[in-house]
Amino acid sequence: MLWASAAVATKIGVKASPPLILANLRFIIAGFCLLGYSYAFKKGKEYRMPQGAEWKQLALFGLLNTALYLGLYVYAMKYTAAGIGSLAVSTNPLLIVLFSALWLGRRPTAAEIISIILGMVGIGVATYPLLKGSVTSPGGLFTLGLSMVAVSWASVYYASVKWKLPNLLINGWQVMFGAVLLWPVTLLTADFHQVQFNAQFWFAVLWLSIAVSIVGLICWFYLLRIDTVKASLWLFLCPLFGFFYAWWLMNEPVTLYTIAGTALVIAGLYIGQRFKRIVKIDRR
Numbered sequence: 211m212l213w214a215s216a217a218v219a220t221k222i223g224v225k226a227s228p229p230l231i232l233a234n235l236r237f238i239i240a241g242f243c244l245l246g247y248s249y250a251f252k253k254g255k256e257y258r259m260p261q262g263a264e265w266k267q268l269a270l271f272g273l274l275n276t277a278l279y280l281g282l283y284v285y286a287m288k289y290t291a292a293g294i295g296s297l298a299v300s301t302n303p304l305l306i307v308l309f310s311a312l313w314l315g316r317r318p319t320a321a322e323i324i325s326i327i328l329g330m331v332g333i334g335v336a337t338y339p340l341l342k343g344s345v346t347s348p349g350g351l352f353t354l355g356l357s358m359v360a361v362s363w364a365s366v367y368y369a370s371v372k373w374k375l376p377n378l379l380i381n382g383w384q385v386m387f388g389a390v391l392l393w394p395v396t397l398l399t400a401d402f403h404q405v406q407f408n409a410q411f412w413f414a415v416l417w418l419s420i421a422v423s424i425v426g427l428i429c430w431f432y433l434l435r436i437d438t439v440k441a442s443l444w445l446f447l448c449p450l451f452g453f454f455y456a457w458w459l460m461n462e463p464v465t466l467y468t469i470a471g472t473a474l475v476i477a478g479l480y481i482g483q484r485f486k487r488i489v490k491i492d493r494r
Contacts (some may be wrong), residue, residue, distance in 0.1 A: 212426035214451030216418060218459050223414025226406040229284045230396040235415050237276060237389035240423035244382030256376050260383060267371055268383040269391075274364035276388020281395055282357035289350030298358050299449055303329065303442040305362035310438055313366050321481055322439055328478030329446035336450060336471025368431065369438040377431045385423055446475045 223232045248257050260268055303326050307318045318326075373380055405411070433441035450472050456462040 211447075211451050212421050212429070214448045215455055216422045216426075217452045218455045219414045219417045219422070221460070222410050223418070226408055226411035226414075228400045228402075228404055230281075230392070230400045231402065231405055232411075232414060232418075233280055233284070234389050234393055234396050236418040236423060237385045237392075239415065239419040241382050241386030241389060243419065244378055244424060245386065248376070248378045248382060252376075252378070256374070257379065258375075260375065260379075264375065267373075268380065269387045271364060271368060271371075271380075272384035272387030273391055274360050274367060275384055277391040278360040279357050279364065280388070281392055282353050282360060286350050286354035286357060289347045290354050298354050299333075299445055302358060302362050302365075302445045303439070305358060306365055306442040307439050309362055309366040310369075313370055318439065322443075325443055325478040325481050328474050328481070329443065332471040332474030332478065333446060333449055334471070335474060336453065336468050338467050339465055365434060365438060365442065369434050377428050381424070381427050381431060385427075443479055446478065450475055 220229070220232070307322060307326065311317060375383075430441070433444070450468075453462075453464060453468050457464045
């Protein structure tokens with residue numbers, strides 16, 4: 211629900227600022243809040259500065275999860291229809307399953323494959339009306355695909371590392387690294403004269419920083435530590451909640467395609483989660 215709200219908040223924010231400037235400020239605020247809170251108010255030996263290889267791990271994770279994913283996605287949307295952009299998130303579970311098999315040696319189960327197929331079909335049905343009459347370039351599609359690969363690899367990489375730092379510090383440092391790595395591109399391409407520091411701008415920045423980058427990502431990292439593939443199935447709900455927010459806050463219509471797609475996604479999630487419970491019972 212939090213991640214899906216990012217689309218509407220970003221639409222509000224880009225009316226007052228170029229996308230990369232909005233995104234970079236969001237990540238810097240989120241990073242400072244997370245790190246400042248952790249080091250100032252949290253007690254315990256685990257709340258320390260990164261050491262040795264941890265710097266490299268955090269920088270690589272920030273590069274994949276923040277800098278590359280955001281930068282490629284924003285660039286791709288200049289040459290790709292909005293409907294196709296919202297559809298792209300449905301490829302993440304499939305990519306995570308494939309990358310998990312390559313990196314972690316984890317084979318996808320039959321229930322997970324069925325869940326992924328139902329989820330992807332559901333997203334396709336729900337977004338079908340958005341694809342009519344769209345104009346998309348091959349380069350835009352390729353760049354969009356790279357952004358999905360980057361964020362999927364980030365999820366698998368996160369699950370493969372034996373982190374010794376708490377989630378608050380991991381999120382804070384990776385967001386900060388991502389912002390630092392993305393700033394050179396922003397400085398070279400963005401027009402800072404277009405920024406309007408009005409209520410729309412600050413609402414978008416604060417919501418994206420606190421609700422999405424802090425609370426949403428902490429929830430996501432917690433789920434990734436439990437099971438990468440099972441967690442990825444819930445990404446199917448992001449576009450569907452996005453449709454709801456667009457209808458509620460921006461008066462965009464909800465069609466029969468949206469309802470049918472939602473039903474398929476829920477069916478896929480049910481199958482995947484039910485299979486997990488059955489396996490636990492059988493093992494006992």
